[in-house]
Each structure stands twice: as C-alpha cells, then as structure tokens.
Amino acid sequence: MTKPARIAILGSYPPPYGGTSTHVMRLSAMLDERGLDHVIYNAVSSGTNGRNVVSVARRRMAWMLRYAVAAPERVIYVCSARLEVWLLAATMAMRGKQVIIRLRNVALPDYLANPRTRALASWAMRRATYVVAVSPELAAAARAAGVPEERIIHQPGFLPPACHAPGEDGLSPSQRDFLSGRHPVLAANGKVDVYAGVDLYGFDHLVELVGRLRPSYPAIGLVVAFWDHLPKDEPRLAALHARAAELGVSDSILWHTESWPFVPVLAHAHLFLRPTVTDGDANSVREALFIGVPAIASDAVARPTGTICVKTRDLEALIAAATATLHTPPPRTPRCEIVDLAKIDVYLNLFERLAS
The missing domain is CATH 3.40.50.2000 (Glycogen Phosphorylase B;)
Structure with missing residues (x-):
C-alpha cells in the first residue's frame, strides 16, 4: 500500500x-x-x-x-x-x-x-x-x-518564477504572431468580470488607453492574458471588442483567452498594467517588478514598493502615467528585493x- x-x-x-x-x-x-x-x-x-x-x-x-x-x-x-x-x-x-x-x-x-x-x-x-x-x-x-x-x-x-512554458520563448503561437513588430508592448492579465457593478480588472480603461496612445505609437500592442474565460463571459468580452472597433484599435489588442503562463508575455513587455477596482496582493505586479518591467496599478490596495500607483478608476490618471512611463522609460532593472x-x-x- x-x-x-x-x-x-x-x-x-x-x-x-x-x-x-x-x-x-x-x-x-x-x-x-x-x-x-x-x-x-x-x-x-x-x-x-x-x-x-x-x-x-x-x-x-x-x-x-x-x-x-x-x-x-x-x-x-x-x-x-x-x-x-x-x-x-x-x-x-x-x-x-x-x-x-x-x-x-x-x-x-x-x-x-x-x-x-x-x-x-x-x-x-x-x-x-x-x-x-x-x-x-x-x-x-x-x-x-x-x-x-x-x-x-x-x-x-x-x-x-521559473518559466517552463512550451516554445523557445515561452509564448503561445498567437502571442508570438501578435507581438511580431509591436512596440511598445503593454501587458495585462485577469478575466472579464465585474465587482460592485464595475469592470473588475479595468479592461474597459485599457481599451481607452490604447485608443489614446495609438496616434503616438502606431505599432502599439496590448496583450490581455486571461487566467479564466467562460461562455457566460462572452457578452462582456464582445462589448470590449465593440468599443475597440469604435476606436479603431481592434488590431492593437490581443484578447488571449487561451490559458497560458503569463511570465513570457511580461518578458516581452515595456509596461504592465493593473487598473483593478479591488485586489489581493496581485502576484503579477510583483512578477513584473521582479523581472524589471514598470508596473502601473490602481491604488485600490497597498502595492509593492516601486509600483506606479494611480487613483482607482481614474482613466486620465492611468493615461498620464502610461504616457510618462513610455516617454521616459526607467531602466529595465530586475528588482530582486521584491x-x-x-x-x-x-x-x-x-x-x-x-x-x-
């Protein structure tokens, strides 16, 4: 036995x-x-x-x-x-x-x-x-x-992290295809969800952000990595697709609903975004800082030292922080102290x- x-x-x-x-x-x-x-x-x-x-x-x-x-x-x-x-x-x-x-x-x-x-x-x-x-x-x-x-x-x-994902760079085939020729690359993760009547992960604000940034960065790419996606979430995702189409940025956003490790995307990113309404400790914020990617997050909860915090659900503050960070990017220095x-x-x- x-x-x-x-x-x-x-x-x-x-x-x-x-x-x-x-x-x-x-x-x-x-x-x-x-x-x-x-x-x-x-x-x-x-x-x-x-x-x-x-x-x-x-x-x-x-x-x-x-x-x-x-x-x-x-x-x-x-x-x-x-x-x-x-x-x-x-x-x-x-x-x-x-x-x-x-x-x-x-x-x-x-x-x-x-x-x-x-x-x-x-x-x-x-x-x-x-x-x-x-x-x-x-x-x-x-x-x-x-x-x-x-x-x-x-x-x-x-x-x-210890990345053991498939592929030489750990990206999924669709991520690799999407990121080819993209600059800058923005990364976010989560799922289509609502908390207290508001987009929990702030995906609606991310769509608006790409719409504002694209004139300055025509090759911009945002990868939104889903950790979970269910059939019942499709109507909300469709609404995000529709708004992206209205802004003319559909081809600048990859809604990656396939389950896949997030670290490979972060490794290619110039900026990580976490505009959540509420949160736990948010492993992905620490993940980004650990490998040296600038992280912008809402002030919904206390964030690790080094995070660029913006007021929760303040779109203009998010846009301003992202614009400033991309204009004068900090050194890509891994923060092992995280x-x-x-x-x-x-x-x-x-x-x-x-x-x-």
Missing part, C-alpha cells in the same frame, strides 16, 4: 494560470526541493501533472465532504477562498489535523462585513493551526477576527515543522 503524503494542498493547479494556481505550482517545486512529499487536490479544473496533482473539480463539494472525514494527510493547506471549505477544514483541525488557511483576496473583508459570515469565518480561522495572509491588511483582518498574532504568517503570494527570501524560508519551514 502506498504511504499517503504528509501534506495536502487544497486549491488549484495550472491550467488556468491564475495567481493561486501559479503560486501552488511554484510552492510545489519548493516543497520538492526540501523533500516534503505532498499532494495537490485541484478543485478548479481537470489539470494534473501526472505525479501528485489530483483533479477533484467534478462534484468537488461532495468530494470535500468525504475528504473532511477521511483525509489521510497530516497537514492540510487550504488555498480556497470558499467559506464552506474553511468550515470543513476547521472541523478537521478539531480532530487533530494541522490546518493552514490562506487569505488571498477580497473574500475575507467581504465575509467580515456581514455579521453571519463574519461569525463563521472567524470561527474557522480561530480553529486553524495557522493563517497565512498575503498582505498586511489581510493579516490585520485576521487579528481583528480573533486569530492570535503568533498564528498569523504574512507571506505575499508571489514566489520567484522577493523576501527570509519570509519564504519561514513559510517553507512552517510546512516542514507541521509535517514532522
């Missing part, structure tokens, strides 16, 4: 290449380097790696109910933002499992804003062995919910300690 792994990660695995799935993929490689056996339960897609990634996306809640009772692993790392998963994980902690809950986006503040979900989320977090927060704001929210300081670890979601190696070591030591 095969001995069960010591660590289980409940979350997602590429494809799609979202922030959490990429984090899990890179974390897995780091755990391998330390000889920490683990299994990844992918509850988002059918993606596996033929080794230690198991897709449980089909009827995932039925699977989770069974797993909560019979999980063989000692350490359970919950990378899901779903409250029902937190609650089931909390019951596992009460039965002796070492449970870590990862706080990564706006879900926690939303939970805490509602009295009923606040009580449930607080109960779950207080019973976890540890809580990992990707930002100081989320760490503060966990403290406010009653989690003791010593059981909160602040670890940004960004882990250093990675706090000491924090990553604490993060990995946590798994090692709990699994022993």
